[in-house]
Structures are given as structure tokens and as C-alpha cells.
Amino acid sequence: MEVISLSGVHFAYNGVPVIRDVTHQFGKGSFTAVMGPNGSGKTTLIRLLNGMLVPGSGGVKINGRTTSDYHARALAQEMAYVPQMQQNVFPATVFDTVLLGRNPYIRWSPGSADRRIAAEILVRLSLDDIALKDINKLSGGQRQRVFIARALAQQPSIILLDEPTASLDLLHQHDVLRLLGELANSGITVVMAIHDLNLAIKYCSDFMILDNGKLVAAGGRDIFTEKLIEEVYRVKVRMINEDNRQYILPLGPL
Numbered sequence: 001m002e003v004i005s006l007s008g009v010h011f012a013y014n015g016v017p018v019i020r021d022v023t024h025q026f027g028k029g030s031f032t033a034v035m036g037p038n039g040s041g042k043t044t045l046i047r048l049l050n051g052m053l054v055p056g057s058g059g060v061k062i063n064g065r066t067t068s069d070y071h072a073r074a075l076a077q078e079m080a081y082v083p084q085m086q087q088n089v090f091p092a093t094v095f096d097t098v099l100l101g102r103n104p105y106i107r108w109s110p111g112s113a114d115r116r117i118a119a120e121i122l123v124r125l126s127l128d129d130i131a132l133k134d135i136n137k138l139s140g141g142q143r144q145r146v147f148i149a150r151a152l153a154q155q156p157s158i159i160l161l162d163e164p165t166a167s168l169d170l171l172h173q174h175d176v177l178r179l180l181g182e183l184a185n186s187g188i189t190v191v192m193a194i195h196d197l198n199l200a201i202k203y204c205s206d207f208m209i210l211d212n213g214k215l216v217a218a219g220g221r222d223i224f225t226e227k228l229i230e231e232v233y234r235v236k237v238r239m240i241n242e243d244n245r246q247y248i249l250p251l252g253p254l
Helices: 042-049 072-078 094-105 112-124 140-152 170-185 197-203 226-233
Strands: 002-013 016-027 031-035 057-062 079-082 158-162 189-193 206-211 214-219 235-242 245-253
Touching: 002 042, 002 189, 016 042, 016 057, 016 189, 016 206, 016 214, 031 042, 031 170, 031 197, 042 158, 042 189, 042 206, 072 079, 072 094, 079 140, 094 112, 094 140, 112 140, 140 158, 140 170, 158 170, 170 189, 170 197, 197 245, 206 226, 214 226, 226 235
Parallel strands: 031 189, 031 206, 079 158, 158 189
Antiparallel strands: 002 016, 002 057, 206 214, 235 245
16 A cells, blocks of 8 residues: 655755655555665655655655645644754653654643553653653663654654664664564554665665665665665675575775
8 A cells, every 4th residue: 555655756955956756655564764875865855755845846645645735733643753863952851752742633732642642652662661751861772762752652654764773873773673663564654764774674674775866776675786786885795695684795995
């Protein structure tokens, strides 16, 4: 089932093309890695999907409706966005941070149902034991889980993330991606921009590879070849298959 659709999308900053004629569909419950070198358009694509940016031409549809047809509140009920993690945010407890995710449903102030939903999500993500801690005093991995919990409080069918593993150590990178995989398995469509090819291959089901704003490859793990990676990333690599797993070993610049 198609949840997000891009059709011939173009976007430019100050006349400089950043996204060029991108057409792609995201299915329900898919976990898609948007990949490519720096400047390839990954973050711009995520922002086009969530309606922060409007295509110069082409269209973005969410559940069959163009994003511009949605009121901001209605779009936030369909889709949640987790930006790149900030080092310092406004002081707030973990519980209050997650409760902010209920804003698309709140008219005046949070009700008992909103607080119940926030509490249930904290339990689901094993954050209930730190519910009253200041978010600025948490580890990077804990904070990223809190931001994902805030996104879940929106009860979205789609979660978009921009570099969710940036600045995390190896353990917490795997922890966050494992969580996102579980959310995709539950039926939520997850789309994230990410640099690490091997992490993406381990956890994601679908892949988009951008180069200079163009979609040069899309599909499952079988799209990855030494030739493709070398052409896009300008780095010599070796593909390794071991124990039914695929790995990419970088060997140096071409």
C-alpha cells in the first residue's frame, strides 16, 4: 500500500537545483534509508516530504492527498518529524517533552487522554524510569529515544528522521535503529536520511540513493553494487557477504 508518493519533484535554493525530477513511492510499514554523499539532497528531500518545503514542480502526496491540501494540524496527525539532534534544548522533563507530541490534538491544554498516551509511550520505549529527568541531562542515546517518543505521541502513520544516529556512539546507533525497525514492523512508515551504509543495510528494508539531487537507485538490498557505490561516493569499495549478511568495506578514494 502506497503511503507517500513523489512525482517528478524538483526543488531549487536561490535558483540552484537541489532535487531533480525525483519520483518514488513509500509503502506502508517500510523502513527506507535516504542515502548519498554530502550535498546530494537528503535533508532537502526529507523536508519536502514533511511539507516544510514546497516543490518548485512535481508533487508530494501523503495517503493520496497533496501535502499542500493538508492543514498543518491534520498533517501533523499523519506525519511526525525528528530533526537532527540538537545539543541543547529548552529545559523540560522527559514526560513534558513527549507530551508536546500531543499538540496536534490539543485545543487548550493537555487532557487525561493525552497524558495517558504519553505515559504509555514512555513505558513502550523503556523511558518511564527517567520520566521526570531534565532532557538536557540525558545521554545522547536517551535523548534520541525521547525525541522518537515525542514523535510517536503524535500517533502518526509516518515518521521522518534526519540523521537520527548522528553524534551517537556505536551502541546507541544500533539501539535507535533497532527501535525504528520495530516501529516499521508495527506498520508505521519510517523514512530517514543516513550516511552510514552498513547500518542502513543492516536495519532498513528499502533504500533511495541520491547523487547531485537525482535519484540514481532505489529498491531493496540488491541495489548495492561496488560499481554503484564507487560512482556515487567516489570511493573504492569491496562488497563482502558473510553469514547471509552484506557489508561494504571502503578501501580509499578512487
